[in-house]
Amino acid sequence: MANQEDLLKKVVAHAKEYGFVFPSSEIYDGLGAVYDYGQYGSELKNNIKSFWWKAMVQMHENIVGIDASIFMHPTTWKASGHVDAFNDPLVDNKDSKKRYRADVLVEDHIAKLEGKLNKEVEKARKRFGDSFDEAQFRDTNGRVLQYQQKINDINDRLKAAMDNGQLADLKQLIEDLEIVCPISGSKNWTDVRQFNLMFSTELGSVADGANTIYLRPETAQGIFVNFLNVQKTGRMKIPFGIAQIGKAFRNEIIARQFIFRMREFEQMEMQFFVKPGDEMEWYEYWKEKRMNWHNALGLGEDNYRFYDHLNLAHYANAACDIQFNFPMGFKELEGIHSRTDFDLKAHEKYSGKKLQFFDPQENQSYVPYVVETSIGLDRTFLAVMSAAYQQETLEDGSERVVLKIPAALAPVKVAVLPLVKKDGLPEKAREILDDLKFDYNCQYDEKDAIGRRYRRQDAIGTPYCVTIDHESLQDNTVTLRDRDSTKQERLHIQDLKKRIETLVSVNTLLTKL
Numbered sequence: 001m002a003n004q005e006d007l008l009k010k011v012v013a014h015a016k017e018y019g020f021v022f023p024s025s026e027i028y029d030g031l032g033a034v035y036d037y038g039q040y041g042s043e044l045k046n047n048i049k050s051f052w053w054k055a056m057v058q059m060h061e062n063i064v065g066i067d068a069s070i071f072m073h074p075t076t077w078k079a080s081g082h083v084d085a086f087n088d089p090l091v092d093n094k095d096s097k098k099r100y101r102a103d104v105l106v107e108d109h110i111a112k113l114e115g116k117l118n119k120e121v122e123k124a125r126k127r128f129g130d131s132f133d134e135a136q137f138r139d140t141n142g143r144v145l146q147y148q149q150k151i152n153d154i155n156d157r158l159k160a161a162m163d164n165g166q167l168a169d170l171k172q173l174i175e176d177l178e179i180v181c182p183i184s185g186s187k188n189w190t191d192v193r194q195f196n197l198m199f200s201t202e203l204g205s206v207a208d209g210a211n212t213i214y215l216r217p218e219t220a221q222g223i224f225v226n227f228l229n230v231q232k233t234g235r236m237k238i239p240f241g242i243a244q245i246g247k248a249f250r251n252e253i254i255a256r257q258f259i260f261r262m263r264e265f266e267q268m269e270m271q272f273f274v275k276p277g278d279e280m281e282w283y284e285y286w287k288e289k290r291m292n293w294h295n296a297l298g299l300g301e302d303n304y305r306f307y308d309h310l311n312l313a314h315y316a317n318a319a320c321d322i323q324f325n326f327p328m329g330f331k332e333l334e335g336i337h338s339r340t341d342f343d344l345k346a347h348e349k350y351s352g353k354k355l356q357f358f359d360p361q362e363n364q365s366y367v368p369y370v371v372e373t374s375i376g377l378d379r380t381f382l383a384v385m386s387a388a389y390q391q392e393t394l395e396d397g398s399e400r401v402v403l404k405i406p407a408a409l410a411p412v413k414v415a416v417l418p419l420v421k422k423d424g425l426p427e428k429a430r431e432i433l434d435d436l437k438f439d440y441n442c443q444y445d446e447k448d449a450i451g452r453r454y455r456r457q458d459a460i461g462t463p464y465c466v467t468i469d470h471e472s473l474q475d476n477t478v479t480l481r482d483r484d485s486t487k488q489e490r491l492h493i494q495d496l497k498k499r500i501e502t503l504v505s506v507n508t509l510l511t512k513l
């Protein structure tokens, strides 16, 4: 665990030092949980977006994309339930003056118990070796059963308190579990209060009678309110999807862990409209599709897992997360939710407009059901960065920090490097660069020894370096160095573009889906 926390620190420091992510308005000491993407970070982000957009929109005939505004009519958020229920229960420790999410304190306590339970299982696995039957052990071992019973009881109480908005019960639970503040170590808690996560602002001048409006806390509602516009103008037939990438804003109570939990972040969401009754089939379909998308990145299949929601939101009939093994442990990266007809029905009610589809096969109109996939762009960025970051000792004994970013996502695809800064090599290198730059983000670098230049490219994750040497002038060949293996191949300049295309194109990922 210590190593993993170390990894997060290293990733944060590396991201800053190499122009990926900066704290927002840093010259004024930054702003809590708000970050800026630098010269390489914005490229990486754009490449992730492009892979998602192509995978969802371009590769599916029945999915189209939109770009809705961040500001929406305030009634939108009444209908969606965000005005009344987009709350987190918060609690302060009176000694440390630190603020926590009350439900998260309880969940962390449950996680500790789960850790103890799993330790028992691991101990037994070691003791019994090959003959170990994990399922049987979990069903029969007294200590494991005790832990499981405790976990179930706490979960039940947490769910009941959260579902019914019983803040006093939540406080009681924290007291009964004797949860202490990690900073002060004390149990001196305030009462639990509700806190709405939406940011509000005013539209129009105050003199005109300004209206309170919200910065959208999710992009999904921009899709729901445009359901009919898109369906009619695109002549879409059920089942079909609408995709969108855009900013969302949440006034998170505790915003720690770098870009994992931000107050301004970006979501990539797709709402898939289906015939009522078909939703479970599509839910399973999208679970598989989305997991394939993640696996195509090659960050390691073991780093992902499904986590089924035990406490379903009242409008959902199935929901799960795809969790990623972040440096802080397995945490939500993407949500896949079967949301029934809750949102469209709510908008029908509040707008007075019919939001239905006439199904020619059924010869009737209905409000479609929705299966949504909702992934955080910034969390995907963090997943890529933390899996890519590696410190290595090379064969010659030298050390390097390398970002093994999937080539198709890398900010800079190719670095073009003349071996020396004379003898016509820079000119030859520039010729190659001028040809490649139409297709790829490239860099030219002639400063310092070639080894140092390779290190610089490794540190920003450039998958390929093209080196021009004296031989290049004679026979028009160059070397192509692979970032991960550090192996070099010699090839003719006229074959270079094609070769690079096969290595770095986003199609290498899309064909895996």
Ligand code: ATP
Pocket (backbone or CB within 6 Å): 218, 250, 252, 259, 260, 261, 262, 263, 265, 266, 267, 332, 333, 334, 335, 374, 375, 376, 377, 378, 379
């Ligand atoms: P969490 O439980 O971690 O707060 P959530 O369940 O509220 O997340 P959703 O509302 O399902 O998240 O949002 C969909 C996706 O948006 C999440 O899977 C996550 O990747 C991303 N996301 C949500 N909140 C944030 C945030 N504050 N910062 C960065 N990404 C976020």
